[in-house]
Amino acid sequence: MERIAVSALRKTFTLKPGQTVTVDGVTSDRIAVLDGVDLTIDSGEFITVVGPSGSGKSVLLDVIAGLTEATSGVARIDGIEVSKPQTRTAYVFQQYALFPWRTALQNVEYALEVRGVATAERRDKARHFLHLFGLKGFEDRFPSQLSGGMQQRVAIARALSTDPQVLLMDEPFAALDAQTRDILQSELLRIWEQIKTTVVFVTHSIDEAIYLADRVVVMTARPASIKEIVAIDLPRPRDLDIRNSAAFNAYRGRVWESLRDEVGKAQRDWALASSYAN
Amino acid sequence: MSLTIDRIPPIRNTFALRRKRARSKRPTALGDTFSTLMLGLPALIAFALLWEIAPRAGWINALFFPPLSQVLSVLWEMIVSGHLANHIGISLQRASIGFSLAVVVAVPLGFLMGRYPFFEKSSDFLVQTLRNTSQFALLPVFILVLGIGEASKIAITFYAAVFFLLINTIVGVKSVDPLLVKAARSMGTSDWDLFKKVIFPSAIPSIVAGARLGVKTSLFSVIAAEMLAAQSGIGYLIQNSSLMLETDRMYAGILTLTIIGLVLNYLLVAGERRATHWHGTGESGPN
Ligand SMILES: Nc1ncnc2c1ncn2[C@@H]1O[C@H](COP(=O)(O)OP(=O)(O)OP(=O)(O)O)[C@@H](O)[C@H]1O
Numbered sequence A: 001m002e003r004i005a006v007s008a009l010r011k012t013f014t015l016k017p018g019q020t021v022t023v024d025g026v027t028s029d030r031i032a033v034l035d036g037v038d039l040t041i042d043s044g045e046f047i048t049v050v051g052p053s054g055s056g057k058s059v060l061l062d063v064i065a066g067l068t069e070a071t072s073g074v075a076r077i078d079g080i081e082v083s084k085p086q087t088r089t090a091y092v093f094q095q096y097a098l099f100p101w102r103t104a105l106q107n108v109e110y111a112l113e114v115r116g117v118a119t120a121e122r123r124d125k126a127r128h129f130l131h132l133f134g135l136k137g138f139e140d141r142f143p144s145q146l147s148g149g150m151q152q153r154v155a156i157a158r159a160l161s162t163d164p165q166v167l168l169m170d171e172p173f174a175a176l177d178a179q180t181r182d183i184l185q186s187e188l189l190r191i192w193e194q195i196k197t198t199v200v201f202v203t204h205s206i207d208e209a210i211y212l213a214d215r216v217v218v219m220t221a222r223p224a225s226i227k228e229i230v231a232i233d234l235p236r237p238r239d240l241d242i243r244n245s246a247a248f249n250a251y252r253g254r255v256w257e258s259l260r261d262e263v264g265k266a267q268r269d270w271a272l273a274s275s276y277a278n
Numbered sequence B: 001m002s003l004t005i006d007r008i009p010p011i012r013n014t015f016a017l018r019r020k021r022a023r024s025k026r027p028t029a030l031g032d033t034f035s036t037l038m039l040g041l042p043a044l045i046a047f048a049l050l051w052e053i054a055p056r057a058g059w060i061n062a063l064f065f066p067p068l069s070q071v072l073s074v075l076w077e078m079i080v081s082g083h084l085a086n087h088i089g090i091s092l093q094r095a096s097i098g099f100s101l102a103v104v105v106a107v108p109l110g111f112l113m114g115r116y117p118f119f120e121k122s123s124d125f126l127v128q129t130l131r132n133t134s135q136f137a138l139l140p141v142f143i144l145v146l147g148i149g150e151a152s153k154i155a156i157t158f159y160a161a162v163f164f165l166l167i168n169t170i171v172g173v174k175s176v177d178p179l180l181v182k183a184a185r186s187m188g189t190s191d192w193d194l195f196k197k198v199i200f201p202s203a204i205p206s207i208v209a210g211a212r213l214g215v216k217t218s219l220f221s222v223i224a225a226e227m228l229a230a231q232s233g234i235g236y237l238i239q240n241s242s243l244m245l246e247t248d249r250m251y252a253g254i255l256t257l258t259i260i261g262l263v264l265n266y267l268l269v270a271g272e273r274r275a276t277h278w279h280g281t282g283e284s285g286p287n
């Protein structure tokens, strides 16, 4: 069953007054970021997105999340056009985005709180999700008292507490050390296999992309469209050791091959991007 | 699920670690006050002794500087007679009414100005101008317009506090982390909830810091106003005693003011700590 459908999605930003960008000798105050993205994602699928930095991966997630309006084209969830944040969608960020004045438990409760769930019920639910991520005993800690890995666990628990049908994750593990990252990848897969929500996961790590995904989406350099979609036919449940297998290695080569040219293009693009400040 | 690797704490400089522990274990507010007291006590005692001995020995004029014991005994009399409580009550009442009005006006206004650039742009010039006009310079104006009654005293305390609160509310609202706003929006937070549950809590530390400054200037302003035009309050007590050359009473009043200032400061610092208790405590969880 089709859950997310993105079709002919374009996004152009208008720069702030005084800022311009020059592409192929043409100076403009507009910057094209997404240039016709088409993507359909089935319900329960785990999709990872890789692409050069600045190619518009975060913007794509923002559009699916209903936080940014597309310039043209649409994103649909369950057939309904997304124009504002949906209650069935959850979003996890690289920088955790926890409320520093709320404890771990209160942070997880937040999403339920703004949905009007009664106190006792949301507390139970929040506790359940914290425990699911091995955070028993840390309910009353403030984010400043938790390590990065634990903070991201809280953020994911918060996202999952509302039983989302769509889980958007923007480089959620990029700020973590290698071991913590491995552990969280496995934890995420373990929990996803139980709840089978639809995941769109942006990453810069090719290994992470392959390890997690049913399909890896490779984006072109900006203005971005989809370059290639690589179906990952590895058995589940997956063990971290799978990364040493020949099959995995083949996928690694394939995704890298696809990405290499785009990263080269993006590097030229960065030189250009530095001509205007954000 | 194995979390062992994840939970090994990183190797750190043990000395620094121990020092940090020692500091964070002590109940900070109380501990700091206590050690400050112990360290400061000798100088304080010396000062008290000098105050007592100098006028008695005739080093200074006892009419202008009565010995400390005399001041304390007058102070005690005023406490027992209820006189002092009366003056304190009146001063605090004026200051707190003015301050509360300042909160009621400044916080909502600060929210609008911090959140909507139009409000800020259109009022910034006026606010900057008013802010740089001393409340003391305006006291004659308040008295002219509002009379010498309660209103002019409340007005000066209001004026003294309102800008600290306003500016700090604006700063607090503006400094909200855009990522938190984005995250809140993604969870379907309504505009009202965004104010209540995200922007307001982010702004609290800044507002409380403004309130701390505001409370102090409110109190000092009311004292000044009472010295110029009042029939009651600590300011009146000090000024009136000075005019009557009852210098022991005057010093008793000054001493009272000092003590009120110290207690207030302590309470405000404690209040500020409470309001920002979630800030980094130095103690971090297992990695
Ligand atoms: N609000 C905005 N106004 C103008 N330009 C923007 C805005 N948001 C994003 N951009 C531009 O859009 C492009 C894509 O940004 P985006 O954050 O989606 O990239 P990304 O693929 O997520 O990069 P990274 O991998 O580094 O996170 C960038 O060049 C960025 O400068």
Ligand SMILES: [Mg+2]
Pocket: A057, A058, A059, A170
């Ligand atoms: Mg990004």
